[in-house]
Amino acid sequence: MSNVNKLNETHDPALKSWVDSANQTNSDFPIQNLPFAVFRRSGSNEAFRGGVAIGDQVVDLEAVAENELFSGEAAAAAAKACAQPTLNSFMGMGVAYASALRLALSRALREGGDKALQSCLIAQSDVEFDLPATIGDYTDFYTSVHHATSVGKLFRPDNPLLPNYKWVPIGYHGRSSSIGVSGQTFHRPVGQTKAPDAEVPSLGPCKRLDYELELGIYIGQGNEMGDAIELDDSDDHVFGFCLFNDWSARDIQAWEYQPLGPFLAKNFASTVSPWIVTLEAMAPYRTPWTRDAADPQPLPYLESDANREQGGFDIKLEVLIQTEKMRLENQEDKSVSLSNFSYSYWTVAQMVAHHTVNGCNLKPGDFLGSGTQSGPDYEESGSLLELSRGGKESIDLGNGESRTFLNDGDTVVLKGWCQKEGAARIGFGEVRSTVLPAKI
Amino acid sequence: MSNVNKLNETHDPALKSWVDSANQTNSDFPIQNLPFAVFRRSGSNEAFRGGVAIGDQVVDLEAVAENELFSGEAAAAAAKACAQPTLNSFMGMGVAYASALRLALSRALREGGDKALQSCLIAQSDVEFDLPATIGDYTDFYTSVHHATSVGKLFRPDNPLLPNYKWVPIGYHGRSSSIGVSGQTFHRPVGQTKAPDAEVPSLGPCKRLDYELELGIYIGQGNEMGDAIELDDSDDHVFGFCLFNDWSARDIQAWEYQPLGPFLAKNFASTVSPWIVTLEAMAPYRTPWTRDAADPQPLPYLESDANREQGGFDIKLEVLIQTEKMRLENQEDKSVSLSNFSYSYWTVAQMVAHHTVNGCNLKPGDFLGSGTQSGPDYEESGSLLELSRGGKESIDLGNGESRTFLNDGDTVVLKGWCQKEGAARIGFGEVRSTVLPAKI
Known part of the structure; x- marks a missing residue:
């Protein structure tokens, strides 16, 4: 080890x-x-x-x-x-x-x-x-129980958190080709949507464009197909972390995602920060990982003393928005939420162990998204979908502007850092990317 | 064009x-x-x-x-x-x-x-x-309405075919790293499952291991991020077709797939045939594509005269099983189903146009699975899940053996060919791969 x-x-x-x-x-x-x-x-x-x-x-x-x-x-x-x-x-x-x-x-x-x-x-x-690596495969997890619950309420009011959530580190495969590095710009996606009151769907520019505040994880040494990575060996296979904005088209997502998961709602663009902070640099910021006594405890392949003692990471994560008006008027980026990776329901080690328990092979440079890292409080929401309560409330940007979802020209900035008494600050820098108008 | x-x-x-x-x-x-x-x-x-x-x-x-x-x-x-x-x-x-x-x-x-x-x-x-290409991204579609309906009945008896199916060419991202070429062997996957009568899930070898009879599609020339490929231009971007077995662990799938789609149930192995038949070779086997008048007609970005006139392909697809006993006793592989790609609810051109309508970039060598190509009749079922009616009936292999799902040592063979009067036979060869025992 x-x-x-x-x-x-x-x-x-x-x-x-x-x-x-x-x-x-x-x-x-x-x-x-x-x-x-x-x-x-x-x-x-x-x-x-x-x-x-x-x-x-x-x-x-x-x-x-x-x-x-x-x-x-x-x-x-x-x-x-x-x-x-x-x-x-x-x-x-x-x-x-x-x-x-x-x-x-x-x-x-x-x-x-x-x-x-x-x-x-x-x-x-x-x-x-x-991009620091050729990303062969990108897997997006869903490790914030707060995000899963909030979003679940919007997509499935009667059934927000599905029965598997507290047992399975839910994940799905994402698109590698459209992952870009900070500075990426992309056109507002066009897609099929169906308004609740519409009889039939229609094609048009996304009306509910959102960011997702995620931690990105690069795989180091891979595993052979058929060989699972044990929970306590996962540190040998994780190279490091970055910031990750997994852009999402909520209206496209709502219409397309059943039964096989998100597709065009996510694969038009995703942006990583340029710097990869190694696991070793993060050592001072490891934290115990706990599971509420009322919740199911993990199955044995997702359970170990080491994971309990230091499976978590205390990483502060922030979202800021910069509108065109702010750029023109030289205003500061507006911070809209502040969360922490320590809220994650599953640890990185659990993600790796789960991903490979069936023998799935990970390769160097493969990429895992943590899923949107929302905390328990409203101010810790990792997406506009949550901040705007499903598009029902607008967020005041403090300069006379407000948003429910993103406008063309908006830049979203994610920042991350670790800081505490008795250890050096470990920063992630930032990831910054900008929405261009739809091409239609 | x-x-x-x-x-x-x-x-x-x-x-x-x-x-x-x-x-x-x-x-x-x-x-x-x-x-x-x-x-x-x-x-x-x-x-x-x-x-x-x-x-x-x-x-x-x-x-x-x-x-x-x-x-x-x-x-x-x-x-x-x-x-x-x-x-x-x-x-x-x-x-x-x-x-x-x-x-x-x-x-x-x-x-x-x-x-x-x-x-x-x-x-x-x-x-x-x-493998004929480094597959950057692999997307699996779900284009057989017969498969979607049969499987839907098993997973969601009250709601088999979801309202989006007839509007959206449903697809999701799959795993590239575990795609291998004919001759691939893999260990029966281990995973979390929860039997309907179990209080909690457990980890163990898959008990409902299945194949999926699919057509594979290699992308040729790619598109720039942000630029959709128009329906009538898709022939310029498709290199050719192969046979594709998208192995599936049905019990793992049933427990994990909501809300974000299949993950470990699919990513342990997928096998392609070695030969890629070019679109040009397939020209004599293009067929008209029709949509039942009772069904919704496609939105304009999925509709064209050319697609109606020649969007389909008449490709016969067959599944054969070879058990260890058959190998030992030199028996012939047992044919268990015979289907045709012409049953597909969506054309390859529609898959390409839909995949890129949001600006998603495809790269040379990227791979699309057609989804399981079941036909309307029972004998045309493209998976054991369908042939065994959800594991309820066993399939007689004619040599004293029977199967509901696959046993260790079973080899699955997919074959494909085009044949008709007045044109040369265009064959796909075969894809053959074998289940090894679980490693647990």
Whole structure:
């Protein structure tokens, strides 16, 4: 079993970097974080390659490899992470390699070090990002019981939470081809809908366009077809986390989703944040996972002491909206909800164990969405469907504008971070994407 | 618009080949077919590469390219089809290239020709196949109204066919990673099920393991995100068809599928036949597509004269079962059903137009399943769930054995072919795969 859940010298909150921007109190990317992305200089024809965030800089792993700055597993990891325009091969090496590279980077970037990495730094403001992995398969879970209940009430008033919910980590397969990285724009989808009072359906632009506040999970080392990943081994197979906006067309969804699940309501676009925070970086923010005594306790394949003791993660998640008017008038993005991944009814380990219990093979770079992470309170709703109570109430944006669902030109921003006394802040950066008018 | 729906010299039923085995009456691969696969010599370390079936031989496209036997678009197509271990790039060139290669092969393989291709032939009995494409995304449709009604009755006795069925070509995303080529074996999946009389669910090997008789559809040229493919343009984006067995664990499915659709009940394995029959080869077997006057007629984006006139395909589809006992006693595979793709409630063009109407991007090598192709009669049922009437009646295999669902060691074989007076037989070969015992 891996040690990515253990604290080590890289987590020491006292560590500072010679990259000054990493030491600022609110930096998402202090030396304790060191998340991975795929990048190149903006507007260049350079090959996309692996990089690591430190403060407002990117460590170019291609430069690290070329200058032979590291040795052993760290060197092998750095070489792999820049050898291709995606991190799939690096992810597939297993967590020991990513961990060795993390340790080498942590030591090389510490205050008082020799600054040999100085020549490998590029300002984040000068780079552009690509999808960090070729996502072979994307699975979306549904792990917030609060979201499932709220949405269930709207789609099935008489039967909001189905009997399987508290036993099965419900998930379904999503579309990989339309997943893009922060900065993605997409046209409002067109689709079939049927208003409750309409006799027949019709085709037209979506009228209930929504975001979904999710955590994204990249698979590291895969499993062979037929071999389940045991609950307590899942840390060996998870590379890291990002932010994920799973755009949803609620009116299309309502009409199409039975009996086989969402399809065109979801597959027109989904957006990830560029940076992947490793499981190891998250170690200080693991939390116990509990299940209400009144609820069914998990079946044995989803149950372990380790999962009870540290299966959860305390990750704050926020949604902000920026309208065209706000952009024109230089107003700040409007925060509309603040939730936490710790509300998840199932842990990441349970998602992985469940996904593979039937022998389904996961591959490096495969992607899991956590499902919309709504909390128990209204202010913690992870979608407009919930905030607007099914489109019945509008949300005041505080600048004279209001929304029930999204307008053309709206940008949705998701942010995530971990913060507490006695540990360094671990930030996820943000994912930002914008709705363009329908093409019809 | 492409001409792959038009008859040309390659379809002439009088054509014979100097490859004698292609001229036998029941050959799946006469000179009018020329389907594509990815192959190498069995047990070798050769690179997988593109090949074309003729009789009992494979035309090695690598040898064709190396010997510079073709020119122009045909040469470019051959070069692309062997340059990588999958056909994705070749598929993405567009149908004009595949069509040019087909014409060149047809001329070069005709009786009386110069047999320059002789040195490029390898016996099919000496080769092994791989997946012909890296399948980025796999979508499974549900286009048999007979299957949807029969299955609906079992899962929802009071509500078998949902109100959207006759308006929306229902589909959902499936799992790519576990799709394998004919010869695939897989362990009986383990999963959560809940018997109707059980108080709580439990984990165990699937007790209701089933096949699904489907047609598989490979996408050729893709579309950009945001750009819908119009119904009458879909022929430009479909590379060809194969046979597809979408294995299903009915007891897992019944417990997990609400509200987001099938997941672990389907993603443990799915098997394709090695050969892809191009749309052009299928031109003689296009049929009118009709919709009962009593049923709703399609919305305009799913309606066209061309689709009415020739949207359907007359493809016979058969399921055979081979048990361990049959293997030991050298008995013939037992045919258990015979159906036809012409029963499909929606056409392939409608599937493509619907899939992209919201701007969803399809990529070369993406894969669509047609859904289980059951016909109106009991003998045309495309799954054991239907043949056994939900597990209530057992099917006599004629050798003293019977089945309601599949046993360990059972091999399921799907076959497909087109045949009629005045046109050459166009065969699909077969897809064959075997259930191994659960690993638990």
